[in-house]
Amino acid sequence: MNFDDTPQEAAFRAEAKAWIAANAPKQYEDELKTASLGRVRLKDANILQVAKAWQKKKADAGWACLHWPKDYGGRGSSPIERVIWQQEEGAFGKLSGLFIIGHGMCGPTMMAFAGEEQKRKYLPPLASGEKIWCQLFSEPAGGSDVAGLRTRAEKKGDNWIINGQKIWTSGAHYSDYGILLTRTDPNVPKHKGLTMFFLDMKSPGVEVKPIKQASGQSDFNEVFFTDVKIPDSQRLGEVNDGWNVSLTTLMNERMSIGAGVSTGFPELFDYCSSLMLADGPAIEDRNVRSRLANYAVKASGLRYTSLRAISALSKGERPGPENSIGKLVAGSMVQEVAMYALDLQGAAGVLSGPEDAEVAGKFQAMLLRSPGVRVEGGTDEIMRNIIAERVLGLPGDIRVDKDVPFNKIP
Amino acid sequence: MNFDDTPQEAAFRAEAKAWIAANAPKQYEDELKTASLGRVRLKDANILQVAKAWQKKKADAGWACLHWPKDYGGRGSSPIERVIWQQEEGAFGKLSGLFIIGHGMCGPTMMAFAGEEQKRKYLPPLASGEKIWCQLFSEPAGGSDVAGLRTRAEKKGDNWIINGQKIWTSGAHYSDYGILLTRTDPNVPKHKGLTMFFLDMKSPGVEVKPIKQASGQSDFNEVFFTDVKIPDSQRLGEVNDGWNVSLTTLMNERMSIGAGVSTGFPELFDYCSSLMLADGPAIEDRNVRSRLANYAVKASGLRYTSLRAISALSKGERPGPENSIGKLVAGSMVQEVAMYALDLQGAAGVLSGPEDAEVAGKFQAMLLRSPGVRVEGGTDEIMRNIIAERVLGLPGDIRVDKDVPFNKIP
C-alpha cells in the first residue's frame, strides 16, 4: 500500500507538470481555486473564451481528451494517465467544465456509434474545444424516468422531423452540436421505441431558452424543437435501439472519476478555524468540533474512496458503480454544511451580498445552490437504487410500465 | 387553550384519585416508576399475582376497563374519563401491561363479533383480570405481512381442526384464552381466505414455547397447534371474513393513546445533569447540550401531540392515525439515546451488570431492548407507510400478491 507512481507514471507526471507550468493561464488560478458550486465564472474575463483557448492549447500539444485515440484528437493514454493529468492540471481543470458533457458523454457515444468519416470529422474539433457539444435526453415529463421522453422523430424520406422539448440541457446556448434521444415508436413499450441522433444546434427550428434556477443563476436550458430536420445519416445506432445507445452515454458519465465532488468541508473547517464565538474560538467549542469531525470523516472517506478507484484503474481494473456514493454523500452534506455555517453566523447569516456576508457569501451561495446537487445527474433516490441494485444485487423496483405500449401509460 | 378539566372531568378525577390513594399497592410504586423498556418485573414479588390482585380490586370497585359497558365488566365511561384514569393511575398502570392485549384487542373483538351469551360469559372475567387473553396473529412467514399467515383451520363436523404455528404472542404462557386468525381457504387471494376464532389456551394440542430475545429476556412466545379442536360456535365473524374481523382488532390497538411511549430522554437528562466529564459538568458541555436539546424537543413534541389527541377525545372527536408517530419517533430515539449515554461513560459504558454499570445498567438494558421497539407492533417502515397512506393520502405500495390465490404466491 503506497502512494508512489510507477516509473512510467512518474515520467508522465513530470512531463505533464512541466508543460502545465509553462502553458497554463496562471492569471486565473486563484479565482478558479476559490470557485464554489455551480457553473464557474470569472470576474474580468469571458470564461468561454478562456476555456476554449486553454483547451485548444492543450489539444495542439496533445494534452486534450487524453484517453481518446490519437486519430480522434486524443492521446491514447491509459485511464491512470488521465487521472494523473487531472491531478496536475488542478484548478485549471475547472476550465474543462464546459466540455465535460461533450468529452465525457457525446464523444464516447459518437465513437461507439458514428461512422468512421463522421468520427474523423467531428471528434477532433470536439476534443480541441473548437466545437462544443451538449446532451439532449431529459424532458419535463421525464425526470428520473429518462425513457419516459415524448420528443417525436418521424421519418420523412431521408430525413427525420423532430418536434418536442428537452430540459436541463447544460450549455445548449453555446453548443454547436448535440446528441438527441427521441421517440420514434409510441406503440411499443417505452424503452423499445427510442432512437438516438446527433444534430447541428444551429439547425432551423431549434430554440434555446435558459432556465432560471432556484439559486437565481442559469446553468441549464430548455431546448424546443419545431419541425427540426435531421438527416438519417446522423442517426446513432439502429432505429428504436436508442435506449441501448443512451446507456453507453450514461455509463461513460458514471465512469468519470477523480473529478472530485464538493462537500463544503474544507471551506467549513477553514471558517471555523478562524471564527470567534461569544465564549471563545469556534474550533474549541465541543459542539462545533463534533460536527466538524463527522463531516471530516465523510470528506476524507470520499477522498480515499476515489484514491482506491484510481488504484484500480492504475492496475487496469474497471472501477465499479461504488463511485456513485460520491454524489450521494456530498449532495446532502454540502447542504447541511451550508446551513451549519449560516447557523454559526447567527442572525447575520441571512446576509448574502459578497460585501456584507461572512467570507464573501460563500456559504450563502452554497446554501442556495446545494438543492440542485441532490438532483442533477440522478437524484439521491436514484443513486440509492443504483447502489442497491448494481452493487448489492437487490431486485429492481416493480415496473408497472414495463410491457405497456408507451401511448397506453398514464 | 387550557389544561383545565371540565367540571364533570374534575369530579371524575377527584373520585379516581381518592380511590387510588386508598387502594393502590403503594409498596411497589417506586419499583414500577423506574421500570425501563420491556416487560415489567418486580424484585420480591410475582408481577402476575400483584397485577391480577390490583386488577380484581379495580374491577370490584368498578374501575376496570372503564370504557366497556357495565354488563361486560366495564364502567361505561367516556374515552376522556379513561385517559384521566390512566393519568391518575400513573405508575400503577404499568401493572396493566399483562392485560393490554386482552383489554385492548381481544375484548373489543369479542364485543363486536361474539354472541351475547359468550360476551356475558367471557368479558367480565377478562375485565377483572381473572382470565388473561392473548392474540394469535403473527407467524414466522408473516412478519409485517400479517395476511400471509399459514396456520390452517379445517372444518370437521361442528369443529375446526387447527394446525400451524404462531409467533410473537405476548403472554401466551399465562393466558387462559386467545383469539386466533387462521387460513380456511388457500385457493383464494390471501386476504379472502382467513377466519377468526377464540379458543381455550389449555386445549389439547396447544404448545407454548418462550422466545429468547436478542436482549436475553423473554417477553414473547411461539405457539404451536397440532390438531387443536375448536367448536364452530367459537368462530368470530363469517368464514373467510377473518381479515375484516382482524382489522377491528388492529384498529383498537392503534386507538389506545395516552399510554405514552418511552423515549429515554428523561433518563438521559437526569444522567447528564449529575454527570461530570473530564473538563466539567456534562450539562455544560456544548456538544451534550445540543444533543439534549434535540432529544428534548422530540420528547416534548410527542408529549404535547398526545395531549392534543386527548383534547380531541374530550371533545368527542376520534383521534386519527396521527398517533402512530409516537412509536416511530420513540423507537429509533430510545436506541440513539442509549448509545449516546454509553458514549458518555467511555470504555466503562460496556459494563452492563447492575452493580458495575452507571445508573445500575439502565442504559445498557435500554440499548439491548431498543431494537425490538423499532419492530414490535409494526416496524418503522410499516409506520411510515401508515402515515403516508392514511394521513397524507399517498398511494399504497404496489401489491403483486393482490389477486393471486394464496397457494400460488411465492
Next chain:
Amino acid sequence: MNFDFSDEQKQLRDEARKFLTEKCSPKAVRAVLDGNADYDRDLWKGLADMGFLGVAIPEEFGGAGAGHLELCVLAEEMGRALAPVPFSSTVYLAAEALMIAGSDAQKQKWLPKIAAGEAIGTLALFEGPGNPSPQNIKLTASNNTLNGVKKPVADGAIADFAIVAARNGSSGRESDIALYLVDFKAGGVEATALTNVDPTRQQAEITFKNCKAEPLGAASEGWSMLMRVLDRAAVLVAFEQVGGADRALEMGRDYALDRIAFGRPIGSFQAVKHMLADMYVSATLARSNCYYGAWALSTDAGELGEAAAAARVSATQAFQHCAKNNIQVHGGMGFTWEFDCHMYYRRANALALGLGSLTYWEDQLIDRMRKRNAA
C-alpha cells in the same frame, strides 16, 4: 382539558387563510422576490383593514384586544402564505416591546399607528455575526444619543421607528444594556437594504449618528426586557415556521400524487412516501411544541422561557427539513425559479436565523430546563 385553539380562533384562521389566498398569492410574493417592491403595500393595508395588525393590541391603543392565541393563529397563516410584509418585525417585536416596556405616551403614539398599518416598527439588536448577548452590543447611548451600527435589522429600511438595544455602561454586566425608541423622522438614522437569502423579507444595515432617542422602560432592565421580547417573538415566529412547514409538506404531497414516473405517481415509491412521512412527523412535533408555547405566551406562564425555546428549536428544524425535502420531492422542477419551492426554502433558512441561531436556542432550552429542575 382543551389543548387546542377555540372554535372562534379556528374561524379566525379560516378567515385569514381565505384573505391571504386571495391577497397574497405566490404571484404577489414574487413581486417582492423579484425586487419590484420592498414589501407588499396593498397586503399591508389589507391586513390593517382586517384588524390583523392590532389583533393582540389592547382596544385602548387602537387594537382589537383579542389576545396572543389569535396572534399565533395569524402568524401560522402568514408563514403559510410567505406574506412579504414587515409583520414579524412590527407586530412580534416592536409592538410587543412597546406593550412590555413602553410608557403610556409611547404606546399612545405608536400602537394605534401599528394597528392602522400607518407605522412599521422593528427591533435593532444585532451588530454583525453572533447571537444575542450583552457583550455583542457595542452601539453606545449617552444622554439619549445613539451612535453605532446595527446589522442586520429586519425591515430596517422601510421602518418608521425602531426599538434599539444600546450600551450605556461598561460594568460588563447585563445592566449596561438599555432599550431606546427611535423615531426615524428624528434624523441621525441612515438605513440601507442589504441583499439577503430571502428577498421577500427585507434586511438592512442602520447607522445611528448622534441620533436622538427616548428610553424605553427602565434603563437597567433593558436586557431582561429584551430577553422577554425575544421569547415572545420566538413563539410567534415558530408559528410562522410551522405554517411554512405545513405548506411545504402539502406542496410535496400534492406533487407526489400528480407527478407520474415509471408509469405511476412518484408518491407510490416508498423513497418518496417515507420522505413525506418524515416531513409530516417533524411538522407535527413542531406544531405540538408550538401549541404549548402558545399556551405559555397567552397565559404569560412561568414556563414561557422553556416553552418558547422548545417551540423555536422544533419549528426551525421542521421548516428547514420540510422546505429542503419539498424541493427534493419535486426533483429538477423544484430547483427552478419558476416553481415556488425555493421561496419556502429561502424563508425557512431566513427564519432559522432571525432571532438568533438554532444552536443559540438549543442552548437557551437547556439553560431553562436546568433552572426548572433546580427550582
Next chain:
Amino acid sequence: MNFDFSDEQKQLRDEARKFLTEKCSPKAVRAVLDGNADYDRDLWKGLADMGFLGVAIPEEFGGAGAGHLELCVLAEEMGRALAPVPFSSTVYLAAEALMIAGSDAQKQKWLPKIAAGEAIGTLALFEGPGNPSPQNIKLTASNNTLNGVKKPVADGAIADFAIVAARNGSSGRESDIALYLVDFKAGGVEATALTNVDPTRQQAEITFKNCKAEPLGAASEGWSMLMRVLDRAAVLVAFEQVGGADRALEMGRDYALDRIAFGRPIGSFQAVKHMLADMYVSATLARSNCYYGAWALSTDAGELGEAAAAARVSATQAFQHCAKNNIQVHGGMGFTWEFDCHMYYRRANALALGLGSLTYWEDQLIDRMRKRNAA
C-alpha cells in the same frame, strides 16, 4: 500509486477467512456468548499455529515479521467472524506496547509467548467511567509497586500479564504517568470478570494490591507512549469494525433477498433497498478511511494520529449503523436470540467504547487536524 492491499495480503485474507469460517462459526462464537467458555481456546491455539498471533512481531522475537498491513487484513477478518478470543488486547495493545516501549529482555520474555499463543496480555488503562486522560489515572506506582483498581480491562481475567498505566508523580503533568509491566503470576493481582454488553469478549476489574511491577519504557514518557499505542490500536480495531460492518451488511442483504413479504422479496421495497444502500455507503467510507490508517500505521507516518482518529470515528459509526439496521432489515426475527444479528450489535457497541468513546475520538481528530494546519 497502489492504495490497496497487495496480492499477497489478499491471499492472506482469503486464507484467514477460510480458516475462520471453519474454526470460528457462529456456533463457536455462541459457546462463549452463552458462557460455556471465557474464550475459544481451540481457536486461539489455531491462530497461533497459523502464525496469525505473531504476524506483526519480528522474527527475532518468534513472530512472522510480516508487518502491520498483514495485521490489518487479519483484524478485518477477526471482526467479520466475531472471533471470541483476546486478539485485540493481546496483539493490538500488549504486543504493540512491548514493541514500542519494551526492553530487549521484556520483548524476549513475552513476544515469543504471544506469537505461540502461550501468553495473553492486555492494557490496564481505565478506572471506571471516562476517557483516556492523565487525571483519570489514580492507580499509584511507588518504587515499582502498584496499588489501585482498573476497570474495565479487556480480557483482564484471562490475561497472563498486563501493561498498566500508573501515576508516579503529582505534578499534574502528563509526565506523572508511567507504564508498567505486570506478570500476573507475581501476585498482588486480583481479577474478576464483569457482565458486559458483549459477552463474547471479556471485560474485567483488576485490583492491584502491593503488586510488584517492572517499568516499561522511560517513566516520564509513559503518557506519550500510551497515546502512540492507542493510535496504533485504533487503526487495528477500526479494521475489526469494518469487517463486522461488512458482514452485518451482507447478512441484511442476503435476508432481504430471501425473505418474501407481500409476495415479493423485502429487498424489492425501496425502504429496505435504501436502508441497505446507506449501510453500504457508511461501510465504504469507513473502509477507505481505514486504508489510509493502514498506510499511516505501516509506514509510521506523521499522519498516523489524524489517520487513526478518522479511521476510528468512521468505522465506529459504520459498524454501529450497519449492526443496528441489520436487525431492522430482519424485523422480528432479527430481535431473537436465535438469529446472529444481535451478536454483531453487541460487538459493534462494545468496540465503539473499548479505546475511548466516539466523542473522545472526534475530539482527537479535530486536535490533530488543527496541529497539521498549524504546521
